[in-house]
Amino acid sequence: MVTFFRILQRHYPQFMETLKFQIASRAEFERLAACNVDTLTDLERAARFLYLQRLAFGGKVAGRNFGVSVGASRFDVTRLGPLLEAIHERIAGVVIECLPWTEFIARYDGPETLFYLDPPYWGSETDYGACAFKPGDFTRIATALADIRGCFILSVNDVRETRAAFGRFPIEPVSTRYTIAGGQWAEAKEIIVTGPRIDSVTPPRDQCGRARSCSPRTAPAAARPPHGSRSQRRAARREWPRPAWRAAPGGAPRV
Numbered sequence: 001m002v003t004f005f006r007i008l009q010r011h012y013p014q015f016m017e018t019l020k021f022q023i024a025s026r027a028e029f030e031r032l033a034a035c036n037v038d039t040l041t042d043l044e045r046a047a048r049f050l051y052l053q054r055l056a057f058g059g060k061v062a063g064r065n066f067g068v069s070v071g072a073s074r075f076d077v078t079r080l081g082p083l084l085e086a087i088h089e090r091i092a093g094v095v096i097e098c099l100p101w102t103e104f105i106a107r108y109d110g111p112e113t114l115f116y117l118d119p120p121y122w123g124s125e126t127d128y129g130a131c132a133f134k135p136g137d138f139t140r141i142a143t144a145l146a147d148i149r150g151c152f153i154l155s156v157n158d159v160r161e162t163r164a165a166f167g168r169f170p171i172e173p174v175s176t177r178y179t180i181a182g183g184q185w186a187e188a189k190e191i192i193v194t195g196p197r198i199d200s201v202t203p204p205r206d207q208c209g210r211a212r213s214c215s216p217r218t219a220p221a222a223a224r225p226p227h228g229s230r231s232q233r234r235a236a237r238r239e240w241p242r243p244a245w246r247a248a249p250g251g252a253p254r255v
């Protein structure tokens with residue numbers, strides 16, 4: 001993602017030119033997914049990245065499959081400019097980190113930090129690389145979270161093993177739906193784990209005293225920005241149903 005935005009910053013017209021006349025198709029998706037990236041220029045790699053991420057099922061970065069959905073394609077070259085602007089606007093002011101979770105928690109923990117953790121599902125630990133995440137990490141995360149000075153919200157699939165790993169914290173079971181092949185839905189059960197003192201935390205405030213990063217659907221009316229550009233409103237909608245706020249106040253970076 002960082003490399004992608006560097007390309008946009010330095011070679012935006014050339015990047016757009018690379019994608020001119022690009023259509024969304026399974027054949028093109030499979031051709032690009034299979035191609036050897038070492039043979040591509042940086043511009044072509046960035047274009048491939050965007051194309052595959054828009055069209056892959058679940059936005060997966062490894063083992064990508066062509067995502068089938070009824071309706072307009074998620075890759076529409078005529079809407080690329082506004083889409084990239086909206087993404088960039090959404091992440092302006094956000095720090096993009098890249099650290100193992102152990103280091104991340106240690107560096108960003110503080111009395112006013114709220115962590116949202118979205119680890120791989122139990123049973124899918126290798127989805128993000130062979131060694132990135134191990135089954136034992138669920139218990140290690142629970143141990144680390146028990147000692148933080150801030151608070152956390154963690155979501156993961158609802159199976160015996162995850163309930164056992166996080167059993168020391170309050171656990172709320174929730175049902176959600178995933179799209180699967182052919183545009184079908186599947187019911188899925190997740191748990192939301194919170195702690196250690198989540199109820200005592202107040203949402204972060206901006207310089208005007210308004211609650212920051214609130215979803216418009218969950219924020220109290222007084223905390224909602226009354227106006228905003230179309231892309232800001234679109235970006236806010238995209239946050240739903242993620243946690244309504246998830247950052248430390250006082251100028252600490254949003255990660």
Ligand SMILES: C[S@@+](CC[C@H](N)C(=O)[O-])C[C@H]1O[C@@H](n2cnc3c(N)ncnc32)[C@H](O)[C@@H]1O
Binds near residue numbers: 119128132
């Ligand atoms: C279920 S995904 C969460 C994706 C993201 N929250 C979203 O909604 O698109 C799990 C994430 O954990 C990251 N991850 C896997 N192993 C990790 C590790 N050891 N330390 C930090 N992050 C890790 C993966 O790269 C992946 O982005």
